[in-house]
Amino acid sequence: DSGSVVPYPSLVAQSESTQRNTSKSGSASTAAMGTSSSSSSSASALIISACDKAGMEGIDRTRVDEIIMRESAGSVYMKQQQKRDQNVNVKIDELKQKLAAKDYSMASINSNATSWRRAGEHALEPIIDELVQSRPRRSTCVVVDMDGFYISCELLSRPPELGNLPCCVGGNMITTSNYVARRYGVRAAMPGWIGDKLVEELSNGKERLIHIPSNFDLYTRKAHIIRGALAEYDPNLRAYSLDEAYLDIGPYVDLRVGRGWSHERVVATLASTSKHSCEDKEHVDEEVGNEEEFIHCNVDISAIAAVVKEMREKVKVATGGLTCSAGLASNFMLAKIASDQNKPNGQKVVGPSHKEVLEFVHPLSVRKVPGIGRVMEKMLNAFDIHIVHDLYKERALVQFLFKPASARFLLRASLGWSNDSLDPSAPEDDEVGSSSSASGQKGISKERTFSAGKSWEELNSKLEDVCRSLSQSMVEKNIKAHTITLKVKLHTFDVITRAKTMPRGIVLQNADQMIVEMTEMLLNVKRQHKGTFSVRLLGVRCSNFQGDEERSQDSGQMDISKFISTCSPIRASHNSLVHSTGTTKMTSRIEKKVDFAQKGAQTDAQVKNTDISSFFSKEKGWNKVEEFETAQVLDSGTNSTHALHSVDPGNVSSVPASR
DNA sequence: TACATACAC
DNA sequence: TATGGTGTATGTA
Numbered sequence: 001d002s003g004s005v006v007p008y009p010s011l012v013a014q015s016e017s018t019q020r021n022t023s024k025s026g027s028a029s030t031a032a033m034g035t036s037s038s039s040s041s042s043a044s045a046l047i048i049s050a051c052d053k054a055g056m057e058g059i060d061r062t063r064v065d066e067i068i069m070r071e072s073a074g075s076v077y078m079k080q081q082q083k084r085d086q087n088v089n090v091k092i093d094e095l096k097q098k099l100a101a102k103d104y105s106m107a108s109i110n111s112n113a114t115s116w117r118r119a120g121e122h123a124l125e126p127i128i129d130e131l132v133q134s135r136p137r138r139s140t141c142v143v144v145d146m147d148g149f150y151i152s153c154e155l156l157s158r159p160p161e162l163g164n165l166p167c168c169v170g171g172n173m174i175t176t177s178n179y180v181a182r183r184y185g186v187r188a189a190m191p192g193w194i195g196d197k198l199v200e201e202l203s204n205g206k207e208r209l210i211h212i213p214s215n216f217d218l219y220t221r222k223a224h225i226i227r228g229a230l231a232e233y234d235p236n237l238r239a240y241s242l243d244e245a246y247l248d249i250g251p252y253v254d255l256r257v258g259r260g261w262s263h264e265r266v267v268a269t270l271a272s273t274s275k276h277s278c279e280d281k282e283h284v285d286e287e288v289g290n291e292e293e294f295i296h297c298n299v300d301i302s303a304i305a306a307v308v309k310e311m312r313e314k315v316k317v318a319t320g321g322l323t324c325s326a327g328l329a330s331n332f333m334l335a336k337i338a339s340d341q342n343k344p345n346g347q348k349v350v351g352p353s354h355k356e357v358l359e360f361v362h363p364l365s366v367r368k369v370p371g372i373g374r375v376m377e378k379m380l381n382a383f384d385i386h387i388v389h390d391l392y393k394e395r396a397l398v399q400f401l402f403k404p405a406s407a408r409f410l411l412r413a414s415l416g417w418s419n420d421s422l423d424p425s426a427p428e429d430d431e432v433g434s435s436s437s438a439s440g441q442k443g444i445s446k447e448r449t450f451s452a453g454k455s456w457e458e459l460n461s462k463l464e465d466v467c468r469s470l471s472q473s474m475v476e477k478n479i480k481a482h483t484i485t486l487k488v489k490l491h492t493f494d495v496i497t498r499a500k501t502m503p504r505g506i507v508l509q510n511a512d513q514m515i516v517e518m519t520e521m522l523l524n525v526k527r528q529h530k531g532t533f534s535v536r537l538l539g540v541r542c543s544n545f546q547g548d549e550e551r552s553q554d555s556g557q558m559d560i561s562k563f564i565s566t567c568s569p570i571r572a573s574h575n576s577l578v579h580s581t582g583t584t585k586m587t588s589r590i591e592k593k594v595d596f597a598q599k600g601a602q603t604d605a606q607v608k609n610t611d612i613s614s615f616f617s618k619e620k621g622w623n624k625v626e627e628f629e630t631a632q633v634l635d636s637g638t639n640s641t642h643a644l645h646s647v648d649p650g651n652v653s654s655v656p657a658s659r
Numbered sequence: 660t661a662c663a664t665a666c667a668c
Numbered sequence: 669t670a671t672g673g674t675g676t677a678t679g680t681a
Contacts, residue, residue: 087664175668188668240667240668241667241668242668244668370667371665371666371667372666373665373666373667374665374666375664375666483660483661485662495663495664496662497661497662497663498661499660499662500660500661501660501661544660
């Protein structure tokens with residue numbers, strides 16, 4: 001922990017400056033201290049969506065922001081956002097204090113306040129080496145992202161002239177806008193009336209935003225068609241959402257380009273091997289034998305790109321004209337980022353070499369990294385970290401400032417290979433007796449927003465509706481849960497949650513049962529909030545599913561298993577690929593698929609080669625690094641690095657093939 | 660386990 | 669007038 005934080009004069013002053021901003025945020029005065037005006041002026045950046053969405057380059061952001069701010073001014077929602085913003089400011093100040101304390105203490109030891117960073121960088125070297133070395137060597141990861149999916153689906157069946165007008169899906173809340181609307185700043189998650197204002201004012205009254213009601217059946221149908229087309233290239237693709245899919249086309253490319261097979265022949269081969277692979281590993285292993293010689297032909301990257309292009313064309317044809325964009329890279333984080341670069345209807349390739357990867361990611365805003373949102377962006381900015389290169393440059397600082405998981409994630413991001421932060425909720429066909437807990441889903445929930453100020457009876461009625469709806473879904477999916485959570489959003493947008501785990505032997509699925517629990521809980525919440533209990537949303541969530549118990553109880557391997565579980569199966573498969581090519585043992589693509597199919601991925605002991613979590617685990621982690629720094633600074637000893645090195649392998653090699 | 664946050668689509 | 673729903677992960681107590 002940060003230990004005792006010494007309140008230095010300058011820091012106190014800075015804290016106060018933040019407090020002062022509470023009164024009026026938005027365009028409040030810039031932070032008082034010269035250190036690095038962290039908080040205030042970027043307040044709006046957190047409140048307004050600062051991220052440049054595809055199709056919004058070069059628009060008049062100041063006018064857009066101005067209109068949004070004007071329209072939102074004084075709303076309860078905006079007050080809530082400002083509160084959140086202030087909380088982030090406080091966090092930033094705390095981090096700055098922590099840093100100042102560190103610099104101070106290290107300076108007292110060494111007189112050079114920044115030498116600890118160099119020591120930290122040194123300690124990170126082996127970890128970085130390991131990561132860079134185990135990086136996948138081919139760019140066969142593809143992220144396919146439909147262009148303005150919902151709105152494009154809608155426009156498909158309407159007069160083409162509509163496409164030239166600003167359109168969106170959604171009424172009160174916009175879910176997607178077309179590229180014409182985006183040029184007016186109209187985007188997903190924006191309230192409808194603000195979209196209206198933007199179009200009206202920025203077109204000088206010449207245009208109006210057209211709203212089209214959403215039709216999820218349509219999008220779902222189209223999504224299935226899309227997946228069908230894509231699955232020819234990777235039968236094990238991951239559909240992350242209706243409009244996004246993650247593929248590894250390595251196997252396809254090897255056969256199609258490497259061996260010169262016809263598309264049809266490749267598709268047939270891939271399909272036959274993949275389906276069995278889910279259940280019948282041994283069978284697949286046998287087939288692997290046949291494929292032994294074929295591993296990884298050196299396929300030119302432009303040939304891979306051509307395959308992607310062809311694939312996108314097939315999607316377009318299959319859907320009757322929907323376009324998509326794609327990113328092609330050596331891992332899914334890069335592919336995801338790349339998929340956005342040439343939107344709409346474009347693709348981007350990132351080569352696999354370390355150099356190419358860094359040239360691609362380092363100039364990007366940190367916000368482009370999937371997993372870095374508005375809050376993290378703001379915190380990083382406060383420390384003058386704006387682009388990914390800064391993230392790398394300041395890696396020691398980052399390791400010091402953030403908690404292990406975040407630090408680890410950020411380090412990897414700075415090298416262009418972060419966790420993919422995708423947890424595929426495996427939407428596709430649920431196979432035989434999948435009790436759906438087998439799908440890896442962790443929770444299920446329903447929530448409903450309504451106008452605040454309902455009577456107590458009305459509230460309870462709403463709550464019952466939500467319970468029944470949730471119960472129905474759980475019955476359909478054959479889910480039984482142990483824990484139930486009530487979510488209440490007050491008219492102030494403050495959110496309260498209350499959870500209860502049922503006594504042993506009692507499971508939740510039945511609606512009446514849930515209603516009993518939830519109404520009691522709601523009553524308690526109401527009592528705790530005497531007087532002011534105006535509610536705008538009620539939600540119920542069930543988690544802790546029955547049948548998930550026996551799955552994860554390998555106590556000894558907490559660190560590893562945790563890493564693996566946060567590591568998307570997709571990437572797990574890549575790790576194994578890399579590992580196998582890195583050593584002499586050749587693992588075939590088929591086996592890779594097996595990994596891929598094992599959504600739990602618990603067994604993949606090979607992941608160890610890229611696991612850095614153990615370097616940062618409780619005893620051996622950053623604390624160790626800190627020890628090292630201290631030693632380094634004190635007597636410039638060097639053997640601690642050694643210790644850091646040797647910590648891992650023994651611990652890791654005993655990862656059981658659990659299951 | 661309980662609660663709050665951040666993040667993604 | 670007025671800002672969604674579903675799901676996961678992480679941190680802290």
